[in-house]
Amino acid sequence: MADSAETLVETPLASLHRELGGRMVPFAGYSMPVQYPAGIMAEHLATRAGAALFDVSHMGQAELVGDGAAAALEQLTPADVQILKPNRQKYGLLMTAEGGILDDFMVANLGDRLFLVVNASRKHLDLPAIEAVLPAGVKLNRLEDRALLAFQGPQALALLAPLAPALAALPFMGVASTTIQGIPVLASRSGYTGEDGVEISVAAEQAEALARILLALPGVVPAGLGARDSLRLEAGLCLYGNDIDETTSPVEAALTWTIGKRRRTEWNFRGAERVREELDSGAKRLRVGILPEGRQPARGHTEIAVGGATVGEVTSGGFGPSLNGPCAMGYVAREHAADGTKLDLMVRGKAVPARVAATPFIPHRYAR
Structure with missing residues (x-):
């Protein structure tokens, strides 16, 4: 059998990752840095305290061009895309016909087109699904x-301000096209860490030059997939394939806030029947935050029990460096989903006491 490393795709920053000592691992078909020599804990804490740079070039980027693009996209998502003002972005879900989640994604209104960012592991499914519902005159590029x-952390925008004043002026979920030291970029004030920051789309051939500019700013560190995962877990943000997938609905996943008010009257998006039924009657299980007692983390697929009976499963779990303790998310039967509910996490055959807790575990610090 051929070495799977041979088939991995490299991002435009691959040589820079190696130069910086990045430990490369396979992720969603790509060779990606999981950490650098400082380690996951240091990268995580640097993001919370200052600013860190993440390579997320494995994500799928696309644009929808043509009259009726927003209405067409709404066939697949309960998000209200048509209400999105120019230079604004929102988070949404792409749906399956059965009411499960095909993927989560970001959509921005650039005035003359919609800009989409989808997950690396799902883009081979998402983009054909979108193309399949497009009317004549609307094109997916x-x-x-x-x-x-992704340039993330409480100092990120202050550091960027002298280089790109237009980005420092953005509101949360605002989008702007500008330049950083002569390099054209499209950036949104958003991210996946719970911190303030921007995600910057740039031509592949200029990505390394831009990364070097950002890494040269005072105190900025490179950060890999490990820190990205611990940051998003503390922030209570879902990871596709762990916390949401084709079996979970927006109601079960506690993502009903992504369903637009108008969409709740029209019910004309794919999978609406299941969503409507669960909104009316309640879902049988719900995604919750979980805080284990002690220091023992509970990883994904850990059984959740109450009184010796299985009531759910952990979907994401680990040690939270900023929390200075373990945290997790998972699905439990609805009757056990209230904050404060006592649970047992079955870790290596032993019951670790835990309780249901509100997320985020570390407060979001987005620009407001």
């Missing part, structure tokens, strides 16, 4: 010649 960088 895959942007495979672009990289994506």
Whole structure:
């Protein structure tokens, strides 16, 4: 059997990752840095305290061009895309016909087109699904010649301000096209860490130059997939394939806030029947935050029990460096989903006491 490493795709920053000592691992078909020599804990804490740079170029980038693009996209998502103002972005869910989640994604209104970012592991399904519902005159353009960088942390925008005043002026979920030291970029004030920051789309051939500019700013560190995962877990943010997938609905996943008010009257999106039924009658299980007692983390697929009976499963779990303790998310039967409910997490055959807790575990610090 051929070495799977041979088939991994490299991002435009691959040589820079190696130069910086990044430990490369396979992720969603790509070779990605899981950490650098400082380690996951240091990268995580640097993001919370200052600013860190993440390579997220494995994500799928695309644009929808043509009259009726927003209405067409709404066939697949309960998000109200048509209400999205120019230079604004929102989070949404792409749905399956059965009411499960095909993927989560970001959509921005650039005035003359919609800009989409989808997950690396799902783009081979998402983009054909979107293309299949497009009317004549609306076209999906895959942007495979672009990289994506996430510059995250409470100091990120202050550091960027002298280089790109337009980005420092953005509101949360605002989008702007500008330049950083002569490099054209499209950036949104958003991210996946719970901190303030920007995600920057840039031409692939200019990605390394841009990354070097950002890494040269005072105190900025490179950060890998490990820190990205611990940051998003503390922030209570879902990871596709762990916390949401084709079996979970927006109601079960506690993502009903993504369903637009108008969409709740029209019910004309794919999978609406299940969503409507669960909104009316309640879902049988719900995604909750979980805080284990002690220091023992509970990883994904850990059984959740109450009184010796299985009531659910952990979907994401680990040690939260900023929390200075373990945290997790998972699905439990609805009757056990209230904050404060006592649970047992079955870790290596032993019951670890835990309780249901509100997320985020570390407060979001987005620009407001």
